[in-house]
Amino acid sequence: MATAKVELILATFLFCAASVAAGRASSYSRRSSAAVDGICKSLVVTQGYACQEHTVTTKDGYILGLQRIPASRSGRLAYKPPVLLQHGLMMDAVTWLMNLPDESLAFILADAGYDVWLSNSRGTQSSLQHTSLSPSDPAYWEWSWDELVTYDMPAILQHVRSITGQNMHYVGHSLGTLIALAAFSHKELVNKLRSAVLLSPIAYLNQMPSPLARAAAQIFLAEDIYWLGLHQFIPKGDAVNKLINDICNITGNDCSNLMSGFTGQNCCLNSSRSDIFLNHEPQSTATKNMIHLAQMIRTGTIAMFDYGNEDNNMNHYGQPTPPVYNMTKIPNDLPLYLSYGGKDLLADPNDVKVLLGCLKDHDGDKVVIQYREDYAHADFVFGVNANQIIYEPVMAFFHLH
Secondary structure (H helix, E strand, C coil): CCHHHHHHHHHHHHHHHHHHCCHHHHHCCCCCCHHHHHHHHHHHHCCCCCCEEEEEECHHHHHEEEEEEEEEECCEEEEEEEEEEEEECCCHHHHHHHHCCCCHHHHHHCCCCCEEECCCCCCCHHHHHEEECCCCCHHHHCCCCCHHHHHHHHHHHHHCCCCHHHCCCEEECCCCHHHHHHHHHHCCCCCEEEEEEEECCCCCCCCCCHHHHHHHHEEEEEHHHHHHCCCEEECCCCHHHHHHHHHHHHCCCCCCCCHHHCCCCCECCCHHHHHHHHHHHCCEEHHHHHHHHHHHHCCCEECCCCCCCCCHHHHHHCCCCCCCCCCCCCCCCCCCCEEEEEECCCHHHHHHHHHHCCCCCCHHHHHHEEEEECCCCCCHHHCCCHHHHHHHHHHHHHHHH
């Protein structure tokens, strides 16, 4: 493994050098139509729906883009409460718009009368602005999902509430579930919510069976990239593809289907939509964010970012180890709907069961658990049959709360 890691570090160095030589700023000149025209214009209005572009500024200066679908395709204004949709890692709000209107959750909710809001986390194409930093500045990328909990999510929820005057339902997928659970464990933001739906819930990660994700975490790939100077993790491009291929070769993993290698064998994706996916996703994230997730895989804890030694942690937290997000502290009366799949390699069923164990004292009439044996990680947001299997029960849950 020592030789393999040396080879991987060399590959990483070449990747960093190629990125720097090309110029960080140049990556923003090759944006998709959603970045140039905005998500509303490129993906919502084209389907016959009204759409509004909003921005909100976080306390640490990031300017986030949100989209609002305030009416059904027929033009009837929303008459049900707002619903906020939060995407996962290396994705953006396009997650909820990728399929046809009768298969995409954002459109399905709008047609059912809900006031739909789409969140875009910092660093994605709709949320690249900052009050003083440029994405070409390494300091722009000095964040992990801790900051999504502390800054992004509160700013977005407050904006939606200030515009609508109502508490909202929340739907998160993957990383969008982790930031919600972390916030709830501190009893934050629950006073702005009617309920929370967690699709492929990410919390405990140490039993994750994804061979590629686990290999990257165990050989400290993200840390190597970070210390070689690349604070932005760019998942697209020839250099990254070469790096991933090197990981596959060194670890002996089959990378013929990268999505399945990371997420599990999805049962129900529409292959005809793959070009749309590749045109918009995956999105950049912070390398520090990838390090934070790798720490969770290695330690099995849900804690704040570990700065590597007691002195640095003391400087940031006033204690030698990072504070823990305690899942047992989630308010027992918060209505929760958790849906997970038997084929998911990221939200592994065994890890999800650990989370469910933390919720064992939750009010019985306030929690719904759904298990789908044939679903993997992406099926919950891209599955052609998710409308009947997942979204209809979710809307019934909303109706109760």
